[in-house]
Amino acid sequence: MMEKLKECGLVSENYDLTKHNTYHIKTQCKYFLQVTDISKIPSLIKFLKKEAITYVVLGEGSNVILPDEFFQGVIISLKKIADITIKDNLITVGAGVNLTKLVNTLINKDYTNLAFLYGIPGSLGGAIWGNAGCFKKEIFDYVKDVTIIDEQEKIVTLEKKDISYNYRYTEFKNRDIIILKARLYIELGDRQKALEEIKNNYAYRLKTQPLDSYNAGSVFCNPVGLSAGKLIEEANLKNKKVGGAIVSNKHANFIINENNAKSSDIIELINLIKKEVKKKYNIDLELEQKIIKW
Numbered sequence: 604m605m606e607k608l609k610e611c612g613l614v615s616e617n618y619d620l621t622k623h624n625t626y627h628i629k630t631q632c633k634y635f636l637q638v639t640d641i642s643k644i645p646s647l648i649k650f651l652k653k654e655a656i657t658y659v660v661l662g663e664g665s666n667v668i669l670p671d672e673f674f675q676g677v678i679i680s681l682k683k684i685a686d687i688t689i690k691d692n693l694i695t696v697g698a699g700v701n702l703t704k705l706v707n708t709l710i711n712k713d714y715t716n717l718a719f720l721y722g723i724p725g726s727l728g729g730a731i732w733g734n735a736g737c738f739k740k741e742i743f744d745y746v747k748d749v750t751i752i753d754e755q756e757k758i759v760t761l762e763k764k765d766i767s768y769n770y771r772y773t774e775f776k777n778r779d780i781i782i783l784k785a786r787l788y789i790e791l792g793d794r795q796k797a798l799e800e801i802k803n804n805y806a807y808r809l810k811t812q813p814l815d816s817y818n819a820g821s822v823f824c825n826p827v828g829l830s831a832g833k834l835i836e837e838a839n840l841k842n843k844k845v846g847g848a849i850v851s852n853k854h855a856n857f858i859i860n861e862n863n864a865k866s867s868d869i870i871e872l873i874n875l876i877k878k879e880v881k882k883k884y885n886i887d888l889e890l891e892q893k894i895i896k897w
């Protein structure tokens with residue numbers, strides 16, 4: 604097992620995941636693999652499936668609720684798969700690239716159309732998986748194609764037209780695949796204007812989101828034409844607590860790990876919010892964050 608993992612990259616055993624999820628849930632895994640050689644991953648996945656060893660791909664952990672229990676399987680991190688190549692109006696981005704770093708790289712070369720991604724604290728892989736977006740734009744507006752390891756452990760490149768996606772949704776959410784890289788369309792623009800846009804957007808985030816706390820962004824998707832945060836606020840759930848988890852006073856669609864929250868506290872609070880919003884508005888809130896099970 605260890606040999607097989609080492610073929611793909613750097614392996615740590617009995618590894619603490621607290622700093623690998625932005626909720627800072629204190630949890631651990633048996634094996635943490637930082638992939639350095641993508642070409643070896645298909646054979647690793649085949650091996651893990653054959654041996655019935657579970658694995659989870661983790662980006663920056665900014666959209667997940669990890670379980671409290673020790674994970675006996677393998678966490679696969681693609682953080683070191685971070686190549687960026689620009690050719691004409693296309694950028695090829697490795698799954699591990701941090702979105703804010705990506706924007707900084709682009710702006711330094713006067714490519715400005717992806718500036719809206721600044722401030723989303725995730726990786727390219729995570730952003731593609733969930734079609735991340737903000738300020739009325741989403742990453743799939745700019746995708747040309749995505750390269751994945753598919754369910755048959757084949758490396759394939761899918762054109763955008765062959766991928767189903769929607770608001771905070773892609774088919775990858777329902778598939779057992781690994782995103783390796785994506786090609787995005789880029790455009791040259793006015794650098795100063797883009798820096799101004801970034802400054803204003805970040806100021807807006809600071810004003811409206813509890814950025815100084817442990818959280819994983821918006822808990823629920825906005826129902827069509829409505830704001831999940833407003834619905835939760837109007838159901839009087841700001842500051843509602845379960846264990847160490849609390850609904851943010853600044854933005855009701857954020858749950859904060861205020862005091863050593865357990866994953867189970869966060870999930871209980873989510874269920875309570877869903878129940879209250881259903882009771883008050885007859886609306887079923889849909890989770891934007893992913894509850895990981897292992």
Ligand SMILES: Cc1cc2nc3c(=O)[nH]c(=O)nc-3n(C[C@H](O)[C@H](O)[C@H](O)COP(=O)(O)OP(=O)(O)OC[C@H]3O[C@@H](n4cnc5c(N)ncnc54)[C@H](O)[C@@H]3O)c2cc1C
Pocket residue numbers: 625659660661662663664665666667681698722723724725726727728729730731732733734735736737780781782783812814818819820821893
């Ligand atoms: C303060 C804050 C603000 C945020 N603001 C926004 C926002 O404005 N807009 C927005 O859309 N989101 C926002 N988010 C949520 C989050 O940052 C995004 O969803 C981000 O794209 C998640 O990326 P990640 O790398 O952290 O993914 P993770 O949380 O690590 O993973 C999310 C899911 O993607 C899967 N995954 C990750 N990488 C891969 C891969 N390479 N292959 C296959 N599956 C993979 C994981 O298995 C998991 O199921 C915010 C979060 C925080 C904490």
